Amino acid sequence: DAKTTQPTSMDCAEGRAANLPCNHSTISGNEYVYWYRQIHSQGPQYIIHGLKNNETNEMASLIITEDRKSSTLILPHATLRDTAVYYCIVSPLHQGKSTFGDGTTLTVKP
């Protein structure tokens, strides 16, 4: 499975957009990019996923570069409740082997 690299931590001002980067330079053609977040020690929560096109849902947007070697998760208007650890994962479709790295700790500040 492809390995991902994320910054250890980031800060963001409340109300501003939070842009969380992820590098996955060894991603294979059949691997999807998934994002989850974990608030405190709760179970991780699914945010969004994509293959090659940009995706948007009610929580966030996912921008994947054309070469698919990196992606950015965008929280358009961060709130204090978005403070969490964000995990970027690349996963072969339907193989069930998601590898969670250490993620990025996002702190949203007033």
Place this chain on the structure above:
Amino acid sequence: DADVTQTPRNRITKTGKRIMLECSQTKGHDRMYWYRQDPGLGLQLIYYSFDVKDINKGEISDGYSVSRQAQAKFSLSLESAIPNQTALYFCATSGENTDTQYFGPGTRLTVL
């Protein structure tokens, strides 16, 4: 009610004891997973099951065993608990045609 439940939520036990953690889901998913999380680190896959008759080892299966009693139930056992198995344990499920996983609230296990 929560779609994925785990029992117990907290457990303190002693070295050498056998421990079972249980996971139940009402999402109707075939696939279930057990993860371990050490403090400040990401999740590591222990075991996963694609259906009742299919069980697979993950990254860190040594010292653990699992049982898939039904589509909705997946149990994790520590045959002889040791202190370095102190961690948060999460159960998750996913549907057959998606890799989106839905997690339970976790079990905090402390082995003294």
